[in-house]
Amino acid sequence: xxxxPGFTVQLHNxxxxxxCLGSLPRSxxxxxxxxxxxxxxxxxxxxxxxxxxxxxxxxxxxxxxxNYKPQKVVYDVAASSIEMFExxxxxxxxxxxxxxxxxxxxxxxxxLHGDEIPFFAISNLEKYRDLxxxxxxxxxxxxxxxxxxxxxxxxxxxxxxxxxxxIKLVPMADAELVRLQQEEGYVYMR
Numbered sequence: 019x020x021x022x023p024g025f026t027v028q029l030h031n032x033x034x035x036x037x038c039l040g041s042l043p044r045s046x047x048x049x050x051x052x053x054x055x056x057x058x059x060x061x062x063x064x065x066x067x068x069x070x071x072x073x074x075x076x077x078x079x080x081x082x083x084x085n086y087k088p089q090k091v092v093y094d095v096a097a098s099s100i101e102m103f104e105x106x107x108x109x110x111x112x113x114x115x116x117x118x119x120x121x122x123x124x125x126x127x128x129x130l131h132g133d134e135i136p137f138f139a140i141s142n143l144e145k146y147r148d149l150x151x152x153x154x155x156x157x158x159x160x161x162x163x164x165x166x167x168x169x170x171x172x173x174x175x176x177x178x179x180x181x182x183x184x185i186k187l188v189p190m191a192d193a194e195l196v197r198l199q200q201e202e203g204y205v206y207m208r
Contacts, residue, residue: 088117088124088161092204094195096132100149103134107152109207110162119160126160127198131167131191135174138166138181154184167191 093110097103110126117124130138137146138153156162168187171177178187188194198204 086116088120088122090125090198090202090204091127091207092195092198093126093128094191094206094208095128095130095134097134098132100137100146103137104149107156111156114156114160114162117161121161124161125204126162127165127204128163129165129167129188129191129194129198130185131170135166135171135176138164138185139174139176140180140182143182150182154182157184165191165194167194 091113093106095103095106097106106128110128114124114126117126136142137149143150153164157164164185165188166181166185167190168178169190171181171187181187195206199206
């Protein structure tokens with residue numbers, strides 16, 4: 019416990035002298051009378067505070083309550099697993115919530131061109147039903163749309179007739195990413 023320089027603190031309980039912390043001449047001694055529960059509370063608070071100080075020496079983060087304006091965002095999606103693709107859906111959904119699903123000022127486009135493409139095959143509906151229901155629901159709830167690279171779909175043996183109806187096929191993912199950024203002012207996210 020840190021003491022004020024030049025002072026000794028003597029703690030007394032109801033039965034008398036208990037403990038002396040520090041040692042200086044009697045003229046600079048402070049007597050503090052506490053009951054045992056008060057001493058225990060002070061000791062607990064001091065220990066908790068000193069442990070917090072050690073585990074977070076720079077304090078804790080502060081929340082910046084920024085008000086984000088809706089934007090036009092294109093996501094370059096090439097997910098190699100269901101978990102990775104669900105992470106992308108989470109990010110897009112969170113951003114949509116921040117933009118308050120504003121269809122007039124916001125637009126969130128996911129351009130698909132990786133191993134997530136088979137998830138969208140009609141023939142895989144039973145295997146990926148929950149994932150597809152979630153993806154489709156995002157297109158209904160706000161300004162979110164999916165665009166799939168036709169070249170990449172063909173690489174997976176899929177044509178437009180093999181893909182769920184809430185997907186729009188584009189000739190090439192790279193060309194679509196460039197077009198959305200250069201011609202329509204979309205911000206790029208990976």
